Amino acid sequence: MAVTLVVALAAACASRGVRPAAGGARPPAARLLGVFTAWAGTLPPIDALAVGSLSGLAYDGASRRWVGASDEIRVPRLVWFDVTLGPALAVVPAGVTKIALSPQVPADTLTALDMEGLTVFPDGSFAVSHEGHIDREGAARQPRVLIVTRDGVVTDVVRPRAHFTIDPADRTHGVRHNLGFESLTRTPDGRLLAANEQPLAQDGPLSDAAAGGLVRIAEFVRGTDGRWTPGREWPYRLEPTPVVAGYDRPCEDGQNGVSSFVALSDTTLLAVERACLLGAAGTPAYNPVRIHELTLTGADDVSGIDALAGRSPVAVRKRLVLDLASWRADLPASLATGSNIEGIALGPPGPQGERTVMLVSDDNFRATQTTAFIWIALE
Numbered sequence: 210m211a212v213t214l215v216v217a218l219a220a221a222c223a224s225r226g227v228r229p230a231a232g233g234a235r236p237p238a239a240r241l242l243g244v245f246t247a248w249a250g251t252l253p254p255i256d257a258l259a260v261g262s263l264s265g266l267a268y269d270g271a272s273r274r275w276v277g278a279s280d281e282i283r284v285p286r287l288v289w290f291d292v293t294l295g296p297a298l299a300v301v302p303a304g305v306t307k308i309a310l311s312p313q314v315p316a317d318t319l320t321a322l323d324m325e326g327l328t329v330f331p332d333g334s335f336a337v338s339h340e341g342h343i344d345r346e347g348a349a350r351q352p353r354v355l356i357v358t359r360d361g362v363v364t365d366v367v368r369p370r371a372h373f374t375i376d377p378a379d380r381t382h383g384v385r386h387n388l389g390f391e392s393l394t395r396t397p398d399g400r401l402l403a404a405n406e407q408p409l410a411q412d413g414p415l416s417d418a419a420a421g422g423l424v425r426i427a428e429f430v431r432g433t434d435g436r437w438t439p440g441r442e443w444p445y446r447l448e449p450t451p452v453v454a455g456y457d458r459p460c461e462d463g464q465n466g467v468s469s470f471v472a473l474s475d476t477t478l479l480a481v482e483r484a485c486l487l488g489a490a491g492t493p494a495y496n497p498v499r500i501h502e503l504t505l506t507g508a509d510d511v512s513g514i515d516a517l518a519g520r521s522p523v524a525v526r527k528r529l530v531l532d533l534a535s536w537r538a539d540l541p542a543s544l545a546t547g548s549n550i551e552g553i554a555l556g557p558p559g560p561q562g563e564r565t566v567m568l569v570s571d572d573n574f575r576a577t578q579t580t581a582f583i584w585i586a587l588e
Contacts, residue, residue, distance in 0.1 A: 236502040236528040237587040245298035245582040249572035265327030266552030266569040278327040306361040326393025341389030349375040352389035367437040401429040406466040411516035416464040421447030442512040444524040451497040456486035478503040496547030498533040559586040
């Protein structure tokens, strides 16, 4: 099943403010190591809770288990998995950690909590990102990062700057509904980075087939007092929404956006960009998925700028690492139209000692979608 992907540098971006990748060292090449897929509803439940809707992923070195953030808002939870690595991954749900609140955290923190990004600290505690949306009652559930103990207790709520704030009465500013902090990672030096899936309302239009939107990578730093505060912000230009024959329109919120990323170093990330496209009635949606290497060094800090529309900041450099469609012949038939990849995490060394990452998909608890784990070596 293994296949070597020959990777070319991404074509120079036509969008203003995006610099081409520096010459010299190539981006990492990606090699498929193993795959697991399960149709929604077929994984065994735990404590009467369905296993699926996984939007974030982390590898816990202490337990040697993988843990996913389930974005099912009724019972926010982390789901643990035993994964046997190999060409045919064996993935077994192993436990659930329900999210609860410590006394000092506002009681509404769990209300309509939409966990998306997930990262693990060296002490075994977690950070998770809440995307941000307007709930069914019309209340704004603001984007934020939660600090969570190993047993699932939220001890701190970390909020971004005001330009991310949702105002239900003014939709021209802040995170767009359900398009906020989809991704979260921790750098080796201990900072947290989160990115909004699509541009803030005041930063410009959504991605479409003509151009990719401009999102922000937001940094959070921990002070000597232990408190987390917003740091720098870097602009990141998404790719345009892919055009795929037979799929003529995007799903709801399906334009190309950043769904997850993981830090490879203090200044280098791998970012997952994915879209959702619809074709003929009754056919499955198609998920184009591409992974890019991002370099923060040299990009402008836009944390002091409320609105980016009409500006041309220097964005992070990016280079294509993998278009998942190039592996279609090597993936199971259940992934013929892609998968809704929403998590990426560093994993243990591969069979030749390589650095590895694992992708995970969100099945949305829909029978036509899968939970997929895809293990990849970076060379």
